[in-house]
Amino acid sequence: MGVLTIVQSENGYLFCGVQGGDIQIWDLETYQMIRSIKGHSDDVLSVTIKGTGFVSASADGKINLWSEGFELEESIKQDNGVLLSLTHSQDYIVTGGTNHTIKFWNTQHLTSPVDNARKSSDLNDVNSGDMMLSVLDRWVSMRTVSGMPKYSEECRKGARFLKNVFQSLGAQSRMIPGASGRNPLVYGKFFANQIQSGKDAKDPSFKTFEKPKTVLIYGHYDVIPAENAKGLWESDPFKLSGRNGYLYGRGTSDNKGPILACIFAVHELLKQGDLDVDVLFLIEGEEENGSIGFQEALDEQKAGLIWRIQPLFEGVDVILLSNSYWLGEDVPCLTYGLRGVVHASITVYNGLSDLHSGVEGGAMSEPLVDLIHVLGKLIDTNKRVLVPGFYNDIRPITPAEDTLYDPIVKWLQRSTDKPLTSSSRSQHSCITPSSFSDSGSETSEYSNENGLKQQLMVRWRYPTLSVHKIDVSINNPTIIPRNAKAVISMRVVPDQKISDICNSFQSYTKKVFQDSKTENMISVQIESAADYWLGNPENKYFKAAEDAIEKEWQIKPLYIREGGSIPAVRLLERFCNAPAIHFPMASDQAHLPNERIRLLNLHAGRRIIKNFLKTVGTQKEKRVE
Amino acid sequence: MGVLTIVQSENGYLFCGVQGGDIQIWDLETYQMIRSIKGHSDDVLSVTIKGTGFVSASADGKINLWSEGFELEESIKQDNGVLLSLTHSQDYIVTGGTNHTIKFWNTQHLTSPVDNARKSSDLNDVNSGDMMLSVLDRWVSMRTVSGMPKYSEECRKGARFLKNVFQSLGAQSRMIPGASGRNPLVYGKFFANQIQSGKDAKDPSFKTFEKPKTVLIYGHYDVIPAENAKGLWESDPFKLSGRNGYLYGRGTSDNKGPILACIFAVHELLKQGDLDVDVLFLIEGEEENGSIGFQEALDEQKAGLIWRIQPLFEGVDVILLSNSYWLGEDVPCLTYGLRGVVHASITVYNGLSDLHSGVEGGAMSEPLVDLIHVLGKLIDTNKRVLVPGFYNDIRPITPAEDTLYDPIVKWLQRSTDKPLTSSSRSQHSCITPSSFSDSGSETSEYSNENGLKQQLMVRWRYPTLSVHKIDVSINNPTIIPRNAKAVISMRVVPDQKISDICNSFQSYTKKVFQDSKTENMISVQIESAADYWLGNPENKYFKAAEDAIEKEWQIKPLYIREGGSIPAVRLLERFCNAPAIHFPMASDQAHLPNERIRLLNLHAGRRIIKNFLKTVGTQKEKRVE
Structure with missing residues (x-):
């Protein structure tokens, strides 16, 4: 055409x-x-x-x-x-x-032109801290919700906004297409001062000129929905609002706030002439949606050049992200491990229509009842997963690993006078009493060192299977639904192999179903999967982060793991052939109503990143390929 | 005040x-x-x-x-x-x-007065059949949806409208309050001609004047929702629409159409001077909502008088309803039995909040998983209910009962050349192939007399347990919901006792849960219950209905049962100390999109009711108390 x-x-x-x-x-x-x-x-x-x-x-x-x-x-x-x-x-x-x-x-009634008064080029006129909040304010107002088509334009708007922020702060930036139908990624690169101006190069001779290290900072600009239909938010989730030292709004903590703390840290170093490393940013728009298409988008850029000269992801030495949380309000943490995850679904259906339970009840195998019998054979009442071989490949605990838990247990025991109760328990607080009904037993469990360690390990280093929901084709207390679908996840740990777990899960589920000899049909789907991640808390990057944290907070961070999953970490490690470190900035209310971040932590995070980058810049030894 | x-x-x-x-x-x-x-x-x-x-x-x-x-x-x-x-x-x-x-x-902008042009007093100016359709047209347009507060005014409007219809057709009528917060019932009474005018009384002496029989016709003006969000209706569900000989609209079949056929049958007899029986109508507004408060409303009226003279429900000889369906399009039926129903729910909860499966997965007993284990022990994969004693009280089959199935089986076998397929299968069609996946086996099953009889009995005379849905507190594939609720029903049959079934169900469910030693909690609720109904197909009222049907359709009706439940039937039998008969007018699409009734059947139904009432009027023997 x-x-x-x-x-x-x-x-x-x-x-x-x-x-x-x-x-x-x-x-x-x-x-x-x-x-x-x-x-x-x-x-x-x-x-x-x-x-x-x-x-x-x-x-x-x-x-x-x-x-x-x-x-x-x-x-x-x-x-x-x-x-x-x-x-x-x-x-x-x-x-x-x-x-x-x-x-x-x-056409005067047409939408009036947007308020162009607050262009991002104004950014340089105010001080950096205020600027960061002003940018966060505008970014939070964009409903960059992934996984919902109606917000895809808002996501693109949020991505473009970020690109403009990068550019106005001195980075080169471009957008990278997501996989088909997915939100774009935003790439930003700050070049080290010595490259830009040569002023710090001790030796003017080009030959001995040392290539600066490269840090890749990963994050995501997408957020989960916050419709606030139930009015649980105290203020509009898409309007940044400060109360009692906290900034409230969807994305403040997960993950827009921490991303901006990193960007402004780099920007300040650049302005001061102290940026000794190249810093790449890769900010995706599908993290809350399982990072769908992330691997594809990376592969697409493998041979990609920036400005037709330099490979986009050349020579990355270390990957940094800030997408998890402290154990509590009073102790900074560094995260060195994440569980992987397999999202799956099981659907049982009769290939027919929804039927009236009065008329048909007793005359047919009900898909929902069949599904219940299958699910009951996946996990027993002692939380033991019954999929064959599920526990075979778990890495044994070494004494070195075991000792990493000791300071955490000590911190928890010091905290027994203020144990985390159900009201302070959030989806992202990691340590919680295992006994919910009897608050008396919480204290005793907290005083038992081994029990506490076990509680942590169950969450961080052992696999599990959860059933999240069961959807039926019709929502009516007199109808036998024609299909029923269970949504399941399995958290996987070192050294479980995703492919083994998926195969065993699928064949076992089908076998259990066939044994029940029902006339219905079953479909077992693997929706998505992501590897576990295990960093090395002994490496120099973790140590650099530890030093920067200690300098800021006057306390050594706890080395923790997390039971949740961030698919991009392992993918980026492989893609860049570099290790990742994970630096949470605060505890929070991520994924919940009234998501927030403490202003103090956001600014501290920015300073820690600055110090971390300065340290990495002085680590002159060649990186190990 | x-x-x-x-x-x-x-x-x-x-x-x-x-x-x-x-x-x-x-x-x-x-x-x-x-x-x-x-x-x-x-x-x-x-x-x-x-x-x-x-x-x-x-x-x-x-x-x-x-x-x-x-x-x-x-x-x-x-x-x-x-x-x-x-x-x-x-x-x-x-x-x-x-x-x-x-x-x-x-205040000209105020809502303009309603169109009062079509008052119900116009009704007598047109012929009775057209009048019936005109009334149905207006009644269907009222969204008399029960169980949804936003429609409660519409329900009241629908009830008032019916009262006006009764009054303009010659009945005395009043509204009866429903239980607190429930829709009102509408009571209407047509007095036999001989009472009104005395013209047919053979003997002018008051002493030998014979009291006419009294027929109570039960029905309901409430309907189930028809939001038509998915656009499955071919025309507006609340606008009566005729296509290919059918009247479409919510309530046309369930139950406004049949009610009006009955009312107009009585009205015509009255106009002709041929109404030899008193006819009471009791039309409730909560049937689709489990007839909540029906018993209370009746009890409230036990001593009630109409016009301070006559008891409302005095001397009822027979109860008639038309609230079920034919087996197929080509054979009229009479229904002599319904299963009862117990609606129950099981909720497992942790008394805490919804939790992230990454963070907490493996460290807690999941309410949904506990619930699945409980449900798996209520019914096995062979559809056998595992609640202790569930099958103890089922009435044995007598040879007399067995022979009632023979003509049905014969009809079904004649229909093997056009078996009901999944596309024609509706929530209210009673006979369906038990094997869904293999269409080849349908035919062979239809030719096996015993297999077919067994299929019918499983639906009509044996009890069952269905799980309709499982709701969770949050709908998210990464969250462990804090509570999970299963909605269950049990269909009960002669001679199961509701109280025994409920007790056994509750104690067994709790025991199974306790055996699993989870830290969660359980709540087992009986939401509502209704007795089975079993009429006597040999009694004179069934025979009168059979004669009237045969006269109209030139074919004997099949005597069928239904697996569904209508709570009011048994309640009314007890309340009035009189037997009920159930006269379906057509097959239909009740509860489904495009609910309809065939115009032919509606008019035939009206004529059959006329003939039935005339026959009952001539059955002069005293009723048995």
């Missing part, structure tokens, strides 16, 4: 009018067609940008006005002659046609 | 202005306060009806305008003096106050 007209918007979209009536919108950053709209029933001859939206006109004389979100807002029918050209002023659309007339259309 | 002003609306509501600012609205039909609104912050001195809404005024000079649904539509502040009186014309509200002024307020 012929492209009859092309116009480019200020923010990097290309609008194409196509023969037959389509309008295609391309993102010039990622070279992806992000939308194809059946906009007209005849050739689209003219497109013009208007305010935050655009206007299109077709050969049949129709003029369509479109919103920022590419929704049709209004349609005007030009009644004589073919419409050939189109432009606009503040208040009018102007059309020219075959009938020798120029028409002015009043 | 003093009631300062009272006004009565045309449709029988009483509006009271109360000291302090409340407005109370009473239904004069049921003498229930149906709403108390905090309408003002000062004494309500004046209330007047305006259009379909009303207007209130208070001592502080405020005038409030209310909608038909008692929602505040507008507020006007009278700015000087206490407001003392209030009236209105078509376009104005007129107020008088202490400041010697009368004010006219323009």
